[in-house]
Amino acid sequence: MSARVRLTKRNALVILMVLSLAAAILGKGLTARLRQVVHVFTAPLGDGGMYVVTSLRSGSGEQAARNLSLAEIQRLIEENRRLREQLVEADRRIATEAQYRRDVAGDVQRIRSSFFPSGDIACELIPARVVAADSMPYGQMRVLNQGAASGARRGAVVVSRLLMTDRSKEMPPKLAVLTASAVVGKLAAAGAFTSELQLVTDRGFHMPGRILRRIDPNRPRRISVLAHGAAAVETLSERNNKPIPVPASGDGAGGMVVTGVPAYENVLPGDWLVTTDDDPYLRTEVRVGTVEKVTPDPDDQRLVRLRVRPFEDLASLRRVYILYWKPP
Amino acid sequence: MRWISFLILAYVVLLIQTTLVRLVHFTVASAGTIAPDLLAMVAVFVAMHVRSGADVMLAAWALGLAADLTTGGGPNALPAVGVMPIAYALAAGMVYRLREAFFAERVSTKIVLALLFCLVAHGIWVTVQSLLACRAMTWSAYGQMLVQALGLSAYTAALMAPAHWVLTRLGGLFVAAPAGRARRYR
Numbered sequence: 417m418s419a420r421v422r423l424t425k426r427n428a429l430v431i432l433m434v435l436s437l438a439a440a441i442l443g444k445g446l447t448a449r450l451r452q453v454v455h456v457f458t459a460p461l462g463d464g465g466m467y468v469v470t471s472l473r474s475g476s477g478e479q480a481a482r483n484l485s486l487a488e489i490q491r492l493i494e495e496n497r498r499l500r501e502q503l504v505e506a507d508r509r510i511a512t513e514a515q516y517r518r519d520v521a522g523d524v525q526r527i528r529s530s531f532f533p534s535g536d537i538a539c540e541l542i543p544a545r546v547v548a549a550d551s552m553p554y555g556q557m558r559v560l561n562q563g564a565a566s567g568a569r570r571g572a573v574v575v576s577r578l579l580m581t582d583r584s585k586e587m588p589p590k591l592a593v594l595t596a597s598a599v600v601g602k603l604a605a606a607g608a609f610t611s612e613l614q615l616v617t618d619r620g621f622h623m624p625g626r627i628l629r630r631i632d633p634n635r636p637r638r639i640s641v642l643a644h645g646a647a648a649v650e651t652l653s654e655r656n657n658k659p660i661p662v663p664a665s666g667d668g669a670g671g672m673v674v675t676g677v678p679a680y681e682n683v684l685p686g687d688w689l690v691t692t693d694d695d696p697y698l699r700t701e702v703r704v705g706t707v708e709k710v711t712p713d714p715d716d717q718r719l720v721r722l723r724v725r726p727f728e729d730l731a732s733l734r735r736v737y738i739l740y741w742k743p744p
Numbered sequence: 745m746r747w748i749s750f751l752i753l754a755y756v757v758l759l760i761q762t763t764l765v766r767l768v769h770f771t772v773a774s775a776g777t778i779a780p781d782l783l784a785m786v787a788v789f790v791a792m793h794v795r796s797g798a799d800v801m802l803a804a805w806a807l808g809l810a811a812d813l814t815t816g817g818g819p820n821a822l823p824a825v826g827v828m829p830i831a832y833a834l835a836a837g838m839v840y841r842l843r844e845a846f847f848a849e850r851v852s853t854k855i856v857l858a859l860l861f862c863l864v865a866h867g868i869w870v871t872v873q874s875l876l877a878c879r880a881m882t883w884s885a886y887g888q889m890l891v892q893a894l895g896l897s898a899y900t901a902a903l904m905a906p907a908h909w910v911l912t913r914l915g916g917l918f919v920a921a922p923a924g925r926a927r928r929y930r
Contacts, residue, residue, distance in 0.1 A: 424798075426798045428802065429805065433830055433833065435826075436809075436826035436827075437826060438826070440824045440827050440872070441826075446825065448822055450825050451816070451822065454810075458759060458814065462763050464763075465760070466763050466766075469764060549762055549765075551761040552811060552814075552896075553777035554776070554815065554889060556817050615817075619817065620817055620880065668776040668885075669772070669775070669777070
């Protein structure tokens with residue numbers, strides 16, 4: 417007597433539930449493959465939807481602004497002009513420092529190559545578009561329309577290019593755009609034709625970073641430093657303004673959190689969070705966000721906790737660049 | 745159930761869920777992003793109107809799988825697939841059992857059943873994913889995600905009445921034999 421089982425809907429449901437349980441236990445390997453298959457179906461038609469979303473989100477803004485008086489407008493214009501000058505100056509200083517670091521890195525590379533002959537370190541920017549987002553709001557992930565076929569790799573840093581220009585000024589000929597980059601996340605997975613971008617604000621996003629304190633001549637700040645083997649209080653200046661290495665992670669609510677920052681470093685709102693140049697996928701300093709709020713650490717009064725707002729408006733993120741820096 | 749029509753509807757709803765829903769989401773500092781779950785609305789509609797319990801749970805399983813395969817981030821960058829289909833199927837089974845105790849025509853019924861569905865499905869998902877990521881998870885992060893699930897449930901329930909109105913007009917395409925008093929789809 418043979419035992420034959422009919423494939424009824426009830427039996428099919430039981431089988432599917434068991435398979436689901438097995439998939440949940442098997443974990444990440446299966447998850448990544450299955451998700452890539454789904455993206456092939458959602459990405460082509462999702463592109464139009466994301467275009468509508470990013471256009472409307474960037475057009476409307478997150479918050480409505482109140483009406484301003486003429487005097488307030490004039491004051492803001494003047495403040496913006498002053499800030500723009502400071503920004504240009506800061507960018508110039510950063511560019512000088514970056515040039516110095518590049519020179520040092522070049523020297524190191526030359527010394528290395530004399531011992532271990534190898535090719536140049538290639539850096540490539542792969543343009544990509546956000547074509548879909550998560551269906552559930554627990555994570556901050558985006559699907560990009562470029563995958564391993566274009567060179568995208570898991571762990572690669574994704575940046576946005578910010579246009580820094582003034583429409584009222586005539587641009588010099590043969591100069592396309594003046595750009596700067598801001599990190600928006602890392603690739604959590606890369607399939608053949610799509611990849612998954614984990615935004616810097618995702619709860620599971622972690623990165624080593626540095627805090628760059630901005631020097632404002634109008635508001636000098638006092639910091640504690642170690643001078644001649646003893647602690648001393650000095651005014652922050654070019655000489656003693658060293659980047660503060662910090663761990664940063666996403667808070668899942670549109671920002672980032674930096675913990676364990678010594679209070680004596682006197683970090684203030686407006687300072688920058690940047691990447692470190694010892695990341696194998698991004699060997700340079702790129703801006704990530706601005707410190708928005710500084711609060712004492714409830715567990716240790718000697719430390720402070722920072723809330724960082726990303727430079728880029730992630731709600732309207734559309735065009736990004738996957739940075740492919742060939743690991744050593 | 746007319747399965748081909750249902751799968752096409754699920755695909756369209758999934759596309760809207762992964763793109764256009766970003767237009768109506770909002771962020772609460774203490775909880776995170778709050779957005780409605782359109783797939784849950786379809787699952788609740790099916791659970792309220794389809795005659796066979798097995799059909800209801802199979803349809804909910806498919807919708808849960810679609811949700812699971814397009815959800816990432818959190819403590820696990822790529823959460824394990826398989827939890828949401830089970831959670832959706834169980835929640836749909838619960839709604840299927842409960843529907844006889846309510847007057848299906850009332851708006852409050854749709855709201856209450858959508859709220860219950862989302863609380864059960866998302867409560868299970870958040871808890872199991874937190875357990876699977878216990879190394880990276882903290883109690884405060886788990887609490888934050890539960891608050892987020894509560895917000896999502898309330899938001900989904902609030903939008904259930906208009907969604908039900910739309911689905912009622914489309915229901916004839918994918919519900920072959922409606923349950924109850926032979927409801928006619930216009």
